[in-house]
């Protein structure tokens with residue numbers, strides 16, 4: 001029954017994807033990141049880009065985890081930051097689409113090359129660059145799918161990975 | 177007409193109702209000081225350290241309900257202000273702090289007296305701004321005032337590069353400020369208010385627990401809180417920050433709660449079945465061990481800051497909004513529904529509370545030979561209670577005794593550093609209070625160690641003839657540290673003896689002030705009377721019992737019901753967790 005921060009029974013840890021609509025101004029990202037580091041919250045991923053040039057608004061998407069009480073705290077703390085217009089908990093709001101993009105550079109010659117191309121096809125990844133000894137794949141999917149694709153490519157000569165972190169958006173016709 | 181940025185700064189301050197600023201000059205703010213020199217609407221108080229400027233502004237703000245204003249230079253000026261800003265953030269005090277900055281083209285170059293003020297003050301302000309364009313200067317400063325005083329108040333920094341304040345622009349008086357994104361919630365959801373009324377009607381062992389939010393909300397909130405107490409007949413306890421928000425002389429007031437609160441209020445908190453928290457944030461000094469905090473209570477929390485709700489303690493009915501508005505809505509529903517309380521149960525509850533009260537938890541053993549700090553404060557209370565008096569404090573044992581033995585019957589009369597616990601707060605805060613209330617009696621209840629932290633301000637009170645009284649409870653120890661060392665570290669008093677103290681009377685006299693000293697209990701009344709009667713600043717050195725401890729006390733990591741009343745009780749921390757608490 002009691003929920004608390006230190007040493008007290010803590011209900012299960014939940015993973016939430018939260019979007020914030022913010023003024024595209026100097027220092028906003030530092031405020032958000034500072035909030036998380038200063039209060040000891042997790043950030044699993046964070047992305048940011050301008051979404052409305054005219055109104056100078058950016059969208060920050062972040063994935064975080066914590067108990068229900070912590071998640072509610074995070075949202076309340078974000079909502080309190082002056083340049084934040086809106087905080088949307090996509091996980092709570094129900095159906096939404098989450099996507100992440102990864103680029104994988106793979107050393108691939110001979111049999112391994114054919115194998116990696118075959119796996120890429122299964123995962124819906126595209127080869128976007130190719131040399132005699134290497135391939136670069138692009139995959140856009142859920143975080144789980146990306147993890148799985150990366151696992152498969154590991155033994156096939158994976159050299160380097162770049163990932164964007166999650167972006168997400170709600171479904172349906174409703175305006176959040 | 178064209179104005180320089182500096183002139184715009186002054187005009188904007190005046191248009192925001194500012195009549196006094198606390199500051200300290202330096203290279204980056206010279207143009208602003210020049211503009212100050214050329215006018216006489218805005219008064220500038222020159223402090224002797226920038227930290228003191230912020231505390232003075234806090235004292236001014238807390239005692240008036242207005243925004244306190246600070247002006248400091250770049251680099252060291254700004255970094256010196258950081259403690260004050262953090263203090264204001266923790267205690268939700270509205271302050272606007274203008275900081276000078278190196279010219280925009282030098283920012284990031286490690287220029288002389290450059291500091292990343294925006295980066296440094298980001299976590300210790302409610303918001304901060306760097307103004308890069310003189311045309312946005314006035315609007316930004318006005319917005320800073322709006323942010324500082326609205327919603328949950330707090331400090332706001334506006335960083336002003338020197339080229340921006342030297343540039344020219346037009347000036348137009350701004351209308352109402354509406355922020356693009358910042359929208360504090362002011363009214364609670366009606367259905368939640370209805371639920372709260374239903375819960376309150378059914379309460380058998382209720383308590384109203386109110387904090388600094390009542391004072392920030394304003395006098396209307398204090399009045400409505402009184403009305404709530406009247407119509408329900410419930411007992412009321414205050415936090416350290418909330419003292420005066422509910423009249424201390426009211427029979428329904430059961431004292432401060434928390435680590436050094438009264439036995440009756442802590443026991444009532446522990447046993448209550450319905451708690452109404454108003455503008456209080458369940459600070460760890462108040463709750464003690466969370467798993468033992470009001471374990472059976474259904475909790476209603478009124479707070480303007482959503483993030484204060486469910487932060488430490490799970491609340492059943494959150495009412496997010498301004499305390500005055502929410503209390504008003506609550507009372508309207510109460511009247512409309514002709515609500516009543518469970519009279520019989522409340523009567524029984526009061527009987528129980530009276531039994532706890534009879535314990536007389538603040539009793540202490542007085543002495544004929546040494547001045548007990550409690551005695552000194554009792555006398556200070558007796559001899560000032562009918563006067564127009566404001567109190568500030570430093571941090572330590574004297575602060576807790578002041579909270580226990582002084583009494584506050586109205587808001588704005590009590591200024592103390594609650595959240596941050598900043599030694600050195602009280603003296604400069606008292607200067608700010610005195611500036612705001614020139615005719616009133618202003619007393620800083622100080623510890624000798626705390627006073628040493630900002631005593632350079634003796635020069636300021638002398639310059640402006642501020643008749644502030646510093647009432648030093650001199651135990652020659654960092655008493656609160658010594659107390660914890662006695663209880664938790666085997667009496668090993670590591671570095672807590674305040675050695676090489678100055679002769680405070682001679683020190684006062686060196687500034688042309690009055691110095692007074694009392695060493696015996698029978699000298700206390702005379703000292704206080706003389707201190708009050710003196711038409712100027714006074715440093716009173718009251719030599720008190722060195723080894724006295726503050727009781728009652730909830731040992732760190734214990735619950736409210738495990739309160740210790742005196743040194744015969746075992747005060748050791750209950751748990752490993754308790755041992756690491758600050």
Ligand SMILES: Cc1ncc(C[n+]2csc(CCOP(=O)(O)OP(=O)(O)O)c2C)c(N)n1
Pocket residue numbers: 570571572573574575597598599600622623624625626627649651653654655656657
């Ligand atoms: C700036 C600062 N440094 C350290 C502390 C830790 N601290 C809390 S109380 C205290 C001792 C205060 O001594 P004094 O002012 O003499 O008051 P007393 O407890 O003796 O009444 C100290 C060092 C603090 N609160 N603030």
Ligand SMILES: [Mg+2]
Pocket residue numbers: 572623624625649650651652653654655
């Ligand atoms: Mg002391």
